[in-house]
Amino acid sequence: MPVSAPTETKLRDAMARLLAGEPLHTDGALTKENLAREAQVSHATVHRAENVLAEWDAHVARPVLRTPGEVQRDETIAFLKRRLRTANEQATELQRKLDALATVTANLYHENRELKVKLNRKAQGQVAVLPARGPWKE
Numbered sequence: 001m002p003v004s005a006p007t008e009t010k011l012r013d014a015m016a017r018l019l020a021g022e023p024l025h026t027d028g029a030l031t032k033e034n035l036a037r038e039a040q041v042s043h044a045t046v047h048r049a050e051n052v053l054a055e056w057d058a059h060v061a062r063p064v065l066r067t068p069g070e071v072q073r074d075e076t077i078a079f080l081k082r083r084l085r086t087a088n089e090q091a092t093e094l095q096r097k098l099d100a101l102a103t104v105t106a107n108l109y110h111e112n113r114e115l116k117v118k119l120n121r122k123a124q125g126q127v128a129v130l131p132a133r134g135p136w137k138e
Contacts, residue, residue, distance in 0.1 A: 003049045007041060011052045014039035019059055021068070028067040030060045 003011070017023055018030055018038055026034040035056060036046045046053065066074065 002051075003045060007039075007045060008049055008052060010039040010041060011035065011046065011049050012055075015052065015056055015059070028069065029065075032056065 014035055015038075018026070018028065018034060021028060023034070023038055025040065026037045028034070032046055032053075033043060036043045039046070
């Protein structure tokens with residue numbers, strides 16, 4: 001059953017907008033579903049418009065999987081993922097270095113405490129002679 005003239009006009013106008021890359025109601029992907037949405041008719045109506053579908057199939061021999069906007073978006077996402085991966089690798093390397101420095105610092109701290117304890121033990125048994133200074137000195 002063919003569609004009415006006004007519906008066919010809607011479909012042709014929608015097809016022209018989609019093929020020109022100027023959609024009003026869709027993301028611009030060249031699909032029959034988007035043709036229906038762009039024309040604001042049901043998917044079943046598109047399939048009843050045999051003449052319009054024949055033209056659509058002639059223009060869109062192989063459906064485009066992604067619109068130029070989608071391609072740009074996907075390229076941006078890929079670029080940002082690469083940057084994120086690089087930043088994460090750098091952060092991991094810095095964290096490893098920080099952990100190593102923290103370990104060295106902790107070891108030095110404990111060695112320092114041990115040395116101070118040994119020094120204090122050694123100094124406890126000794127009497128220190130202070131040099132005489134001041135007005136009482138002869």
